Amino acid sequence: MLLLSLAYQSLRHRKLTSALTVFSIALSVALLVGVELVRMGARESFSHTISQTDLIVGARGGSLQLLLYAVFRMGSATNNITYESYRQFAEHPAVEWTIPYSLGDSHRGFRVVGTTGDFYTRYRFRRDRRIEFTAGHAPENVFQVAIGSDVAAALGYRLGDAVTLTHGVSSGRGILDHEDRPFKICGILQRTATPVDRSLYVPLEGMEAMHLDWGDGAPPLPGEATPASKIHKEDMKIKQITAFLLRAKSRIDTLRLQREINTNEPEALMAVIPGVALGELWRTIGYAEDALAVVTVFVLVVGLLGMLVSLYTSLNERRREMAILRAIGAGPRNIVFLLVAESGLLALAGTVLGVALVYGLTWLSQPAVEHHFGLFLPVVAPTPTGWAYMSAVVVAGLLIGFVPAVKAYRNALADGLGIRL
Amino acid sequence: MQLDVVRFAYRKGREVLRIPNLTISAGERLFIFGPSGSGKTTLLGLLAGVLRAGSGAVTVLGRDLTAMKPAERDAFRGAHIGYIFQLFNLIPYLDVLDNIVLPCRLSAERRRRLNGASLEAAARRVAEHLGIGALMRENVARLSVGQQQRVAAARSLIGTPEIVIADEPTSSLDHDHREKFIELLFSECREAGSTLIFVSHDRTLMPLFDRCVSLPDINEAA
Numbered sequence: 001m002l003l004l005s006l007a008y009q010s011l012r013h014r015k016l017t018s019a020l021t022v023f024s025i026a027l028s029v030a031l032l033v034g035v036e037l038v039r040m041g042a043r044e045s046f047s048h049t050i051s052q053t054d055l056i057v058g059a060r061g062g063s064l065q066l067l068l069y070a071v072f073r074m075g076s077a078t079n080n081i082t083y084e085s086y087r088q089f090a091e092h093p094a095v096e097w098t099i100p101y102s103l104g105d106s107h108r109g110f111r112v113v114g115t116t117g118d119f120y121t122r123y124r125f126r127r128d129r130r131i132e133f134t135a136g137h138a139p140e141n142v143f144q145v146a147i148g149s150d151v152a153a154a155l156g157y158r159l160g161d162a163v164t165l166t167h168g169v170s171s172g173r174g175i176l177d178h179e180d181r182p183f184k185i186c187g188i189l190q191r192t193a194t195p196v197d198r199s200l201y202v203p204l205e206g207m208e209a210m211h212l213d214w215g216d217g218a219p220p221l222p223g224e225a226t227p228a229s230k231i232h233k234e235d236m237k238i239k240q241i242t243a244f245l246l247r248a249k250s251r252i253d254t255l256r257l258q259r260e261i262n263t264n265e266p267e268a269l270m271a272v273i274p275g276v277a278l279g280e281l282w283r284t285i286g287y288a289e290d291a292l293a294v295v296t297v298f299v300l301v302v303g304l305l306g307m308l309v310s311l312y313t314s315l316n317e318r319r320r321e322m323a324i325l326r327a328i329g330a331g332p333r334n335i336v337f338l339l340v341a342e343s344g345l346l347a348l349a350g351t352v353l354g355v356a357l358v359y360g361l362t363w364l365s366q367p368a369v370e371h372h373f374g375l376f377l378p379v380v381a382p383t384p385t386g387w388a389y390m391s392a393v394v395v396a397g398l399l400i401g402f403v404p405a406v407k408a409y410r411n412a413l414a415d416g417l418g419i420r421l
Numbered sequence: 422m423q424l425d426v427v428r429f430a431y432r433k434g435r436e437v438l439r440i441p442n443l444t445i446s447a448g449e450r451l452f453i454f455g456p457s458g459s460g461k462t463t464l465l466g467l468l469a470g471v472l473r474a475g476s477g478a479v480t481v482l483g484r485d486l487t488a489m490k491p492a493e494r495d496a497f498r499g500a501h502i503g504y505i506f507q508l509f510n511l512i513p514y515l516d517v518l519d520n521i522v523l524p525c526r527l528s529a530e531r532r533r534r535l536n537g538a539s540l541e542a543a544a545r546r547v548a549e550h551l552g553i554g555a556l557m558r559e560n561v562a563r564l565s566v567g568q569q570q571r572v573a574a575a576r577s578l579i580g581t582p583e584i585v586i587a588d589e590p591t592s593s594l595d596h597d598h599r600e601k602f603i604e605l606l607f608s609e610c611r612e613a614g615s616t617l618i619f620v621s622h623d624r625t626l627m628p629l630f631d632r633c634v635s636l637p638d639i640n641e642a643a
Contacts, residue, residue: 002527006512006515009514009519010514012514013514320509321512321513323506324506324509324510324511324512325527326471327469327471327498327504328498328499328523328524328576329495329496329498329499329500329524329527329531330495330499331492331495334495334527
C-alpha cells in the first residue's frame, strides 16, 4: 500500500510527463476501443439493413446474388419468377405478408423497383424502422413513382417532376428509354441510410405497363404501342416479378417455408434467410475491419513505448530517490514494485480515460453518425473483446514497467547508498 | 557492533576495504574520518547491510549481517538503523511530514517502536526537538539546506533506532549551522539511547565525539 501511494505521489510530482503519457495511452485505447465499437456498429447496422423479413425468395441461383440484387440493388437476377408462383406463396397459410420486387429497369444509374403498397407499410429496417416520406405519398397510379432520398439529392428532383425510365441497368442515359411512358414523382422517401435510398419505386403495374406490347425483350414498333393514356392499373396483368420478401407467421414456419420454396415444382425457386446471407456477405467483406484493428494495435504499441521512454529517462534523475528508499529499508524488490506500479497506474489511468473518451464521443456523435453514415454506434458495455483489449493494455503497461524496474534494480544494487552518476 | 576481518571489493581483485577489527559499543558517539575515496561510504554500506562483506563477519546488535539474506538485511536496516546522507536526503514528492514518517511506514517493526504513538505525533515530537515543527506540511523543495538536513535527521531518529549513521551530514552546512546541527543530533541520540556513527573528512568536529577513528589507519586495503 505504501509503495502504491508512493508511486501515485511520484507520478503526481511529475505532472506534465505523467499527464502526457496518460493522454497518449488514452488516445491509443480510445482508438482501439473506438474501432471495436465502430466494428460492432457496422456489423449491427449491416445485419439490420433489412429487418423482420424472414425469407428472401427469387429464382434459383446463388444466394449471395439474390441478396445483392434484392437487398443491395446490385447485380441482377438471371431469372424472373412467375406471378403465379409468387401468389402461391403470398397466399400460403403460414405467410403473414410478402413484398414483391420487380427489377431490371433503371433511371440514370439508379435501380427502379416495381413493388406494391405493402412495401410502404410492411418493409422494415434497423429492427423496427419503417419507410416514411419527406414529401408526397406512395404511388397510386400506374405511372407514379416514389424516389429514394439519395436519388432525390443526386438528381435534384422534386414532387411532380417527370422521369423517363430506362430499360435494363445502365448508368447515364440508356439506349432504350421508355420515353413514351414517363413517370411522375409522387413521393420522396425519408433517408434510411440503407440501399432503399438509392432506388426509385413504381407500382408493379407500372413496371408491366412500361413493357406493354413488348415481345421477346424488344420494344414494340412505332405506332403499335398502346398510348399511355389508355393504360389503366386495373387492366394490367402482372406476369412475372423478380423476387419477393416474405414474413412468416411464426419462426418455426420459416424453416418449413424455406424448404417448401426450395423444393417447389415446377418452377425452381430459392429462399434465403437474410440474417444468414448477410452474415456470409459480411465475412467476405470483413477484411477491412481486420486491417483497421491491426493499425490500432500499432498505435497502442507506440503509446506504450512512449510510456517506456518517459519512465526510463526519468530513472537517472531518480537514482537519488532510490538510494534514499534503500537507506530506510526498502529492498531492490520494493524498488522494482514501485516502478512497475507506476507504469501500471499510468496504463490504468490511460485506459480509463481512453474508454471515457470513446464513450463520451460516441454518445455525442451518435445521432450525426447515424444520420450521415447509417451507422448506429451503440453506447453499450464493452464487449468481451473490448474488455480483453483494456486488460491487455494494463497488463502490457505492467510488463513494460519491468524494463525500467530491472534497470533501477541494477542501479540499486550497484549504487548501494552512494550515488555514482 | 563489530567488524571482524572484513573484506570488501566492488570488483574482483580490487579490494577497497579490509578491516581486521572495529568494535563500536552501544550508545557510543563515534567519529570516523578519512579523505575522499578512503572507503567511508563503503564501510557505512557494510554496517547498514546494503553491501555484503566478501568475507569476515559484520555483527550488528548481536546479529551477523553477512549471514542474512538480502531481504532480511533490508528489513533489519529499516527497523534498527537511521541513515542521514550528505545531501539530497528527501523524497522530492513527499512533504516534510511524509518524509519523516517514511521509515515507520515501510517497517512494521520500526512502527512498533513508537510505543503506540501515532505516526504524526511521533514525527511532530522529533521535528519540534529539531526546530522544524512548523514546517510539517512544507514542500521539501522549498526548504533551505539546513532545514532539509534537520528533516533527514528527524527521519533517521523517528522510532528511536539503535543506530544512527550519518554520512557527512554537515558538509553542506555553514559553520554555525554545523555545530547547531550536531548538537541537536547528539541530544536526540542521547535521549533515544542510539549509537551514532558519524563520518566526515572535517576533523574540526573531532573534539565533539567520544571516540575518533581514522579510516586509513584501520583499513589495510587503503
